[in-house]
Structure formats: structure tokens, C-alpha cells
Amino acid sequence: MSTTLSKTLDRIAQIYHQPLPDLLFEAQRVHREHHDPHAVQLCTLCSIKTGLCPEDCAYCAQSVHNQATLEPEPLINADEVISQAKAAKANGATRFCMGAAWREVKDGPQFERVLDMVHQVAALEMEVCCTLGMLQPHQAQRLKAAGLTAYNHNLDTSPSYYGQVITTRTYQDRLETIRAVSEAGISVCCGGILGMGESIQDRLELLETLYGLEPTPESIPVNCLVPVVGTPLQDAPSVDPIDLVRLIATTRILFPKAMVRLSAGRLQMSEELQALCLLAGANSIFTGPVLLTTPNPDPNHDEKLLERLGMVPKVL
Ligand code: SAM
Ligand code: DTB
Ligand code: SF4
Numbered sequence: 001m002s003t004t005l006s007k008t009l010d011r012i013a014q015i016y017h018q019p020l021p022d023l024l025f026e027a028q029r030v031h032r033e034h035h036d037p038h039a040v041q042l043c044t045l046c047s048i049k050t051g052l053c054p055e056d057c058a059y060c061a062q063s064v065h066n067q068a069t070l071e072p073e074p075l076i077n078a079d080e081v082i083s084q085a086k087a088a089k090a091n092g093a094t095r096f097c098m099g100a101a102w103r104e105v106k107d108g109p110q111f112e113r114v115l116d117m118v119h120q121v122a123a124l125e126m127e128v129c130c131t132l133g134m135l136q137p138h139q140a141q142r143l144k145a146a147g148l149t150a151y152n153h154n155l156d157t158s159p160s161y162y163g164q165v166i167t168t169r170t171y172q173d174r175l176e177t178i179r180a181v182s183e184a185g186i187s188v189c190c191g192g193i194l195g196m197g198e199s200i201q202d203r204l205e206l207l208e209t210l211y212g213l214e215p216t217p218e219s220i221p222v223n224c225l226v227p228v229v230g231t232p233l234q235d236a237p238s239v240d241p242i243d244l245v246r247l248i249a250t251t252r253i254l255f256p257k258a259m260v261r262l263s264a265g266r267l268q269m270s271e272e273l274q275a276l277c278l279l280a281g282a283n284s285i286f287t288g289p290v291l292l293t294t295p296n297p298d299p300n301h302d303e304k305l306l307e308r309l310g311m312v313p314k315v316l
Contacts, residue, residue, distance in 0.1 A: 009208045016204060016250045020242070027249035027281040034256045039314035040306060041259060041284040043095040043129070044088035047292040048117065049075045049110075053101035055133075056168045057156075058232040059196060059225055061293045062101040067230035070293055075100070075110050078117045085121045088288065091299060092313040095284075096121050097129035097152060099292045103169070104134035111139065115146040122147030127316070129189060129219075134169070134177045140184035150219055151181040152189040158205035161198045182215060190217040191263070194247065195225035195239040203247055211254055220251055220258050222282070224265025226294045239265070241273045245280045252281025259284050267297050271305055278311065 015023065031037060051072030056065040085096045098117060105111055114132065121128045130143065131152035143151065155174055156162065162171045182188050190213070192206045210217055224239045251260050261284040262277045269277075274285075287299050306312065 008211060009204060012204050012207050012211070012250065012254065013201075015253055016200070016246055020246070023246060023249045023253075024280055027252045028279065030253050030256045031281045031283070035283055036314070038311050039283065040278065040311050041095060041261075041314040042091070042093040042287045042302075043097055043261065043284060044084075044091070044093040044288045045097050045099060045286055045291050046081055046084050046088075047073075047101075047290075048081060048098045048114070049073065049100035049102065050293060051101055054103045054168065056166060058165045059193060059228070060231065061228040063231075066228075066232070068228045069230060075113060078113060078120060081117045082120050082124075085124055085126060089124055089126055091287065092303075093126070093287060094314060094316045095127040095129060095149070096124075097131065097286075099131045099152075100133065102133040105132050105136075105139050107139070111142075115142060118143060118146040118148050122149075125316070131189075134173060135180050137180040137183065140180040140186060144184045144186050148186055150187040150189045151177075152219075152221065153177050153181065154191050154193070154221065154223075155206060155209055156192045157196060157198050158202035159209060160205065161196075161202040164198075165196055178213065182213075187218040188213070188215070189219035189221060191219075191221035191223065191261070193223040193225050193264070194244060195227075195236055195265070196233055197236060200243065203243075204250075207247075207251060207254060216255055216258065218258055219261065219284075220255060221261040221263040222248055222251065223263040224268065226264050226268070226291070228294065238268060241269070241276075244273070245276050248277050248282050249280040261285065264291055264294070267295055274305065275309055278309065283314070 051062045051070045053062045061068040061070050127149040129150040159171045260282045262282040
């Protein structure tokens with residue numbers, strides 16, 4: 001087992017460290033074989049329950065363990081969510097993702113409300129994604145029955161670096177939720193964050209873990225840390241742009257059919273870097289003025305950027 005795993009890691013490292021022209025050429029070839037190279041899926045996020053999360057994720061504005069200035073908000077109403085989803089659709093988004101600052105889902109009226117939201121967003125003929133923390137198998141089945149397309153649950157980093165970032169849950173906890181999600185027939189959205197002080201090797205080990213999942217994720221968000229004042233990672237140095245491009249290209253090559261999403265951190269990136277990420281195989285971005293709690297590029301700028309690149313929002 002361990003030799004197979006280390007062989008995989010060796011292969012991933014070889015892909016990642018090859019000369020950039022070769023890496024990009026291979027990523028583009030794979031990308032074009034499986035996707036329309038002009039289409040970028042636009043996804044919009046909605047924070048349905050904000051702040052006061054009991055987990056201690058070192059990057060997160062919403063953890064009670066951190067000192068970020070954030071106005072907490074209890075679970076919002078379904079009507080509010082639906083009007084945001086309609087607006088997102090009108091702005092070209094085909095996927096709507098609802099995020100809650102929960103450690104785990106608890107059965108009861110709040111979960112019933114989320115199921116109703118899922119049902120109503122699905123009726124808009126958009127892909128519906130949720131990220132609500134840990135799930136049990138019966139909860140995953142109920143989300144599936146309500147019409148959920150995908151569940152986002154990130155592994156964030158390598159198994160060995162994980163404990164430096166989060167101590168209130170384990171890597172194994174995350175893997176169990178991911179298993180419950182795929183066993184319920186829901187598509188898995190699972191990725192990580194760059195820029196938390198991890199090494200390149202940690203990033204490649206995250207890809208190795210994702211590669212070992214069965215099935216492999218259909219959606220892989222690549223987030224760059226958005227440093228939030230009041231969190232332990234507020235002063236973390238920004239990610240080297242070429243390292244980001246290499247990671248995206250490697251992800252594209254390893255997961256040819258997956259949607260690779262250039263997720264958090266675009267506000268801190270130049271347009272040239274974003275363009276290079278799209279050329280390296282990223283085929284989705286989050287649009288809208290805020291992600292969950294942190295700012296995101298102006299949607300008009302995103303629209304103009306795609307236009308200047310000769311790229312178009314993906315239609316379902
Ligand atoms: N509480 C749920 C959970 O953690 O699974 C769902 C919401 S949580 C905000 C969703 C994901 O956002 C996290 O797994 C993490 O990867 C990402 N994230 C959170 N804060 C971030 C930040 N400051 N910069 C980049 N990504 C971040
Ligand atoms: C993911 O991997 N990135 C999105 C989505 N999944 C939920 C969220 C990024 C959150 C960035 C920090 C914030 O806005 O609070
Ligand atoms: Fe809570 Fe999710 Fe933020 Fe961690 S990332 S503190 S689980 S909201």
C-alpha cells in the first residue's frame with residue numbers, strides 16, 4: 001500500500017516539477033480533451049449561517065476561537081436565499097453554493113429549512129451545492145433526495161500538516177463525511193487552501209489524498225488563503241503565483257474530468273495571473289462581490305476579463 005502511494009506521489013511530483021512550458025502544454029492538452037477551453041463555470045456563494053463556529057480552523061473569519069470582526073447571523077430565511085439564487089442565475093451563474101458555519105449538521109428544524117432551500121434552488125435549474133460541515137449518512141441521503149447536486153467538504157492540506165491548522169476535528173472525520181456524501185450519490189467537491197505555511201510537498205500530498213478517493217472528486221476548489229485580521233494566519237505571506245499555476249496545471253492533469261475551481265483569493269491576484277490559471281486548466285470561478293464573508297472581485301470586472309480573454313460563462 002505505502003509503495004503504491006509513494007509511487008503516486010513521485011508521479012505527482014514529476015508532473016509538478018517539470019519545466020513550466022511542458023507542464024502547461026500537457027495541462028492544456030488534457031483540458032481540451034475533456035472540456036470546452038473557452039467555457040468558465042460561474043458559481044455564486046451564499047452564507048446562510050454566519051460566524052460563531054465552534055471549530056478552530058486557523059484561516060477562518062467565522063471561528064469563535066479567532067478574533068476576526070464579523071457580524072454573526074443565524075440561519076437566514078429560505079426566501080432570502082432564493083432571491084439571491086435568482087439574482088446569481090441572472091448574472092450567469094449556473095451553480096449556487098450555500099455555506100453554513102457549522103461544525104456538523106444537526107437533525108431538526110434548521111436542517112429541514114436547509115432541505116427546503118436545496119429543493120427550491122434545484123427548481124431554478126441551477127446546480128445546488130452545500131457546505132455545512134460534517135454529515136452523517138442519513139443526512140447526506142436527505143440532501144440527495146432534496147435535489148442536492150454537490151457537497152463541498154475540503155481536506156484543506158496534507159494529512160501531516162492538518163494538525164497545524166485545525167485541532168477540533170481530524171482528517172479522518174473529513175474523510176468520513178466525504179464517504180457519506182459519495183455513498184448517497186452526491187457529487188463530491190473537495191479541495192484545499194494554499195498559503196497557510198505548508199510546503200509544496202504538503203500541497204502535493206493533498207493531491208495524492210484526493211487522487212486516492214473513490215470516486216475522485218468531480219469538483220476541486222483551489223483556494224488561496226484570504227488573510228483575515230484576527231486569525232492566526234493574518235500575516236501569512238502570499239502564495240507564489242507560479243506555484244499556484246503549477247498546482248492548478250497538476251490538478252488538471254491528475255483529474256482530467258473534474259471542474260477545477262479558482263476559488264478564494266482572486267481579489268489578491270492580478271488579471272494576468274488569473275488568466276494564466278485559466279490557461280493552466282482552471283475552468284470555474286466564484287462570482288459576486290463577496291465569497292462567504294470576505295470580498296471577491298467586482299462582477300463587472302470578471303465579466304470584462306472573460307470577454308477580453310475570449311472566454312464565456314459556461315451554460316449547463
Ligand atoms: N463550515 C463548513 C466547513 O468548514 O466545511 C463550511 C464553510 S467553510 C467557510 C468552507 C471552506 O472555505 C473551508 O473548508 C476552507 O477551505 C475555505 N475557507 C475558509 N476561510 C478561508 C480563507 N480565509 N481563505 C481561503 N479559504 C477559506
Ligand atoms: C471553497 O473551497 N471555497 C469557497 C467554498 N468552498 C465554500 C469558500 C471560500 C471562503 C473564503 C473565506 C470567506 O469568504 O469567508
Ligand atoms: Fe467553521 Fe468551516 Fe470556518 Fe472551520 S472553515 S471555522 S468549520 S466555518
